[in-house]
Amino acid sequence: MATKRFMTLPRHIMEGEKEHPEATGELSTILLQLGLAAKLISLEVNKAGLAEILGFTGDENVHGEKVKKLDIYAHEMLIKAMDHGGHFCVMASEEEEDIIHLPPNQKIGKYVLLFDPLDGSSNIDANISIGTIFSIYKRISQGNGPGTREDCLQPGYKQVAAGYVVYGSSTMLVYTSGHGHGVHGFTLDPAFGEFLLSHDGIKIPKQGRIYSLNEGNYFSWPQGLKNYIKYLQSNLFEGKPYQARYVGSMVADIHRTLLYGGIFIYPGDKRNLKGKLRLMYECNPMALLMEEAGGRATDGHSRILEIQPEALHERTPIYIGSEDDVLLVEKFLRDGADRY
Ligand code: P6P
Numbered sequence: 001m002a003t004k005r006f007m008t009l010p011r012h013i014m015e016g017e018k019e020h021p022e023a024t025g026e027l028s029t030i031l032l033q034l035g036l037a038a039k040l041i042s043l044e045v046n047k048a049g050l051a052e053i054l055g056f057t058g059d060e061n062v063h064g065e066k067v068k069k070l071d072i073y074a075h076e077m078l079i080k081a082m083d084h085g086g087h088f089c090v091m092a093s094e095e096e097e098d099i100i101h102l103p104p105n106q107k108i109g110k111y112v113l114l115f116d117p118l119d120g121s122s123n124i125d126a127n128i129s130i131g132t133i134f135s136i137y138k139r140i141s142q143g144n145g146p147g148t149r150e151d152c153l154q155p156g157y158k159q160v161a162a163g164y165v166v167y168g169s170s171t172m173l174v175y176t177s178g179h180g181h182g183v184h185g186f187t188l189d190p191a192f193g194e195f196l197l198s199h200d201g202i203k204i205p206k207q208g209r210i211y212s213l214n215e216g217n218y219f220s221w222p223q224g225l226k227n228y229i230k231y232l233q234s235n236l237f238e239g240k241p242y243q244a245r246y247v248g249s250m251v252a253d254i255h256r257t258l259l260y261g262g263i264f265i266y267p268g269d270k271r272n273l274k275g276k277l278r279l280m281y282e283c284n285p286m287a288l289l290m291e292e293a294g295g296r297a298t299d300g301h302s303r304i305l306e307i308q309p310e311a312l313h314e315r316t317p318i319y320i321g322s323e324d325d326v327l328l329v330e331k332f333l334r335d336g337a338d339r340y
Helices: 009-019 026-046 069-082 121-126 215-220 223-234 250-260 279-292 323-335
Strands: 056-060 066-068 088-093 111-119 130-138 161-167 171-176 183-189 194-199 210-212 263-266 296-298 318-321
Touching (some): 009 026, 009 183, 009 194, 026 069, 026 130, 026 161, 026 171, 026 183, 026 194, 069 088, 069 111, 069 121, 069 130, 088 279, 121 130, 130 250, 161 250, 161 279, 171 194, 171 250, 171 279, 210 250, 215 223, 223 323, 250 263, 250 279, 250 318, 263 323, 279 296, 279 318, 296 323, 318 323
Antiparallel strands (some): 056 066, 130 161, 171 183, 263 318
């Protein structure tokens, strides 16, 4: 392995490819293209306050939510960066109701890309960290024609790669190609516009000391979750209770959980039984990363990665982070018998 000091994303991907002779190099090219899109989105995000591109477009996305201009820019940038090169047969985005076909004149590939172009975008105006989340599968539909909804609705354990870009105090790209190949983080050096390996083989602590969820929804939670949070607040762990941290931007909250340990929760509650976060392009990619880093990700009872999707934008409750923390909340949920 080359010295880490200047291990750029391209070199890391090429080195990884050498270790896996079965790799066709196509996945490597896809990850490099995603890195390029991330740099371009990062440029816009980092100057958003100056570029007068803040504020609502007045449009609404497929979920009836007001859309910020940066959402559209990130969505369009990712499609432009990924819709040629002949790698994909179909794509899907949080910003589009239906699946996205490649332009008619483009070569059709064997991969499927799902993405949330700019998650946490409601935080843009407050300069809070936001992110891009991506999930990659191989097609399962027959033939070499355009991909189908079936290609986009695969359970998370079939992902061939997943990751996120967090646009924060620095821009970081974190990805895994699954199958024990580990989770690796790259920090963008703006001086020469390259992602440099900064976190090689991220592993999450088996237990943390931080819990992360929106406590404003307390009175809608299942009883077991209320009991769990009260337990964390009223017991001492190494002499003090757990600390509460909640950004309200999934990529930022997951990134901190991955590096520091603990648990991130977006539960189902009596108003929204399936919670808020999307299975295909938020929870599945984060679950693959977390399991690869030694953590755990469930809907409170079952592995996120084993959920058989039925709809492109379906939601799921998510309990994700350090293995011991997720196992403990599952016990409280069982004991609470999902009572409200
Ligand atoms: P709430 C951001 O809008 C988002 O989709 C995720 O990034 C974040 O984890 C969640 O919603 C925050 O939701 O209900 O706590 O504001």
